[in-house]
Amino acid sequence: MVIVIGTGAGGALLARELAKDGKKVTILEKGPYIDSKEAFNYYDAYSDDVDLLTTTCIGGATIVSMSNMVRALDGELLDYGVDLTDAYEYVEELVGVHQLDDSHIGKGTQLFLDAGHELGLETMKMPKAIREDDCIQCGMCAFGCPVNAKWSGKDFADEAVEYGAELICDAEVIEILSEDGKACGVRYVKDQKEEIIESDTVVLSAGAIGSTMILRNSGIDEVGEEIFFDPFVTVGGYLKDINFNTEVQMAGLIIGKNFVLSPHFSSFIGQNIGDGVNDGDILSIMVKTPDDAKGYVYSDGNVIKTNTIQDIRYLAEGVATAGAVLEKAGVDPKTIGSTVYRGAHPGGTAPIGKIVDYNLETEISNLYVCDASVLPISPGKPPILTILALSKRLADYIKSK
Numbered sequence: 001m002v003i004v005i006g007t008g009a010g011g012a013l014l015a016r017e018l019a020k021d022g023k024k025v026t027i028l029e030k031g032p033y034i035d036s037k038e039a040f041n042y043y044d045a046y047s048d049d050v051d052l053l054t055t056t057c058i059g060g061a062t063i064v065s066m067s068n069m070v071r072a073l074d075g076e077l078l079d080y081g082v083d084l085t086d087a088y089e090y091v092e093e094l095v096g097v098h099q100l101d102d103s104h105i106g107k108g109t110q111l112f113l114d115a116g117h118e119l120g121l122e123t124m125k126m127p128k129a130i131r132e133d134d135c136i137q138c139g140m141c142a143f144g145c146p147v148n149a150k151w152s153g154k155d156f157a158d159e160a161v162e163y164g165a166e167l168i169c170d171a172e173v174i175e176i177l178s179e180d181g182k183a184c185g186v187r188y189v190k191d192q193k194e195e196i197i198e199s200d201t202v203v204l205s206a207g208a209i210g211s212t213m214i215l216r217n218s219g220i221d222e223v224g225e226e227i228f229f230d231p232f233v234t235v236g237g238y239l240k241d242i243n244f245n246t247e248v249q250m251a252g253l254i255i256g257k258n259f260v261l262s263p264h265f266s267s268f269i270g271q272n273i274g275d276g277v278n279d280g281d282i283l284s285i286m287v288k289t290p291d292d293a294k295g296y297v298y299s300d301g302n303v304i305k306t307n308t309i310q311d312i313r314y315l316a317e318g319v320a321t322a323g324a325v326l327e328k329a330g331v332d333p334k335t336i337g338s339t340v341y342r343g344a345h346p347g348g349t350a351p352i353g354k355i356v357d358y359n360l361e362t363e364i365s366n367l368y369v370c371d372a373s374v375l376p377i378s379p380g381k382p383p384i385l386t387i388l389a390l391s392k393r394l395a396d397y398i399k400s401k
């Protein structure tokens with residue numbers, strides 16, 4: 001029997017693949033089973049030391065994601081003997097990665113794409129896993145989807161159940177049990193009652209912060225001593241009647257040397273553009289960079305993250321380029337403002353080569369970690385596809401054992 005902990009990018013596909021293969025699978029998910037349109041209620045709260053976005057519910061952070069799907073860290077993972085080529089092909093087809101049809105590219109996004117091309121920047125439509133037939137182009141992707149038009153881990157958790165897996169929600173895993181250095185079960189809390197399930201194989205996919213806490217409780221201490229989070233800001237300015245806030249978000253992409261840009265509306269930006277500016281009169285761009293893994297996960301789940309001088313350099317390069325794109329797109333440069341510095345891709349807390357080996361196994365045999373924790377460095381771009389490919393690879397390995 002295999003226990004999978006978490007139903008986000010790392011856990012859901014793994015559970016699906018193993019259940020489909022006829023394995024007995026139990027999935028333990030800390031959060032509730034919800035409809036995707038309710039997901040915005042399940043963002044986690046952190047201390048004021050960091051502006052970090054994660055969620056605890058079925059699907060994890062994938063349910064509030066923009067469903068941006070790009071390959072990342074190929075070369076870096078190959079250095080650890082991890083070749084994801086075949087796994088990428090499999091998961092790209094499974095989640096339906098494609099660039100959106102022009103019918104779903106809004107006016108603001110088109111201005112972003114045109115400006116990027118005119119400036120000679122590497123510019124393209126973002127590869128996504130959104131079903132155009134269902135998408136109502138409301139701009140609410142980060143709230144969860146009101147019409148369930150995006151792929152999320154919830155889809156795979158549901159499929160795993162159809163293939164025979166047991167899904168237990170509202171179940172907070174506390175510790176992995178082991179005997180003679182081998183995983184033998186899991187201790188969790190549900191309805192304020194402690195429960196134990198026995199199993200000889202456990203896959204921990206509770207996300208960079210959740211997995212850190214569980215590993216520490218299980219005797220693996222050197223986790224969470226580093227953390228990256230792919231920092232981002234959203235910069236934008238005044239462009240009358242653009243109504244970009246109701247377009248499909250992040251449907252364009254500019255790839256810079258040390259950053260990526262994507263058209264993105266944030267409800268926090270208006271206040272930094274001008275008094276009384278309407279959301280419909282703003283065009284804005286997310287600037288996202290890789291960051292050094294300088295941070296720490298505390299035992300209560302709070303996080304401290306510092307910025308290195310290189311982090312600031314990358315961000316400055318991206319913001320300068322975003323300013324040029326905005327101006328080219330017709331934004332009044334005197335109005336350009338920014339949100340605060342935030343992160344939505346926490347990872348690197350149990351990195352491959354240090355806490356897990358190239359099969360993602362820990363020092364406790366048959367205890368695997370498969371989520372953003374294992375990424376060796378910050379990708380600086382959307383990590384879901386890479387995590388899905390790692391899950392597919394691990395599922396194949398577990399099936400072969």
Ligand SMILES: Cc1cc2nc3c(=O)[nH]c(=O)nc-3n(C[C@H](O)[C@H](O)[C@H](O)COP(=O)(O)OP(=O)(O)OC[C@H]3O[C@@H](n4cnc5c(N)ncnc54)[C@H](O)[C@@H]3O)c2cc1C
Nearest residue numbers: 006008010030060061066067068173210371372382383384
């Ligand atoms: C607003 C937003 C937009 C994003 N957009 C994109 C995007 O478009 N493309 C992209 O690639 N990335 C995007 N990301 C990032 C991406 O969603 C995450 O990097 C990815 O989901 C991380 O996968 P994971 O498996 O590590 O964690 P998660 O997907 O967060 O899954 C962790 C799971 O474990 C559960 N859990 C936690 N603790 C426990 C416990 N103790 N016991 C049991 N279960 C537990 C959680 O509830 C959750 O279900 C976005 C993130 C945010 C917040």
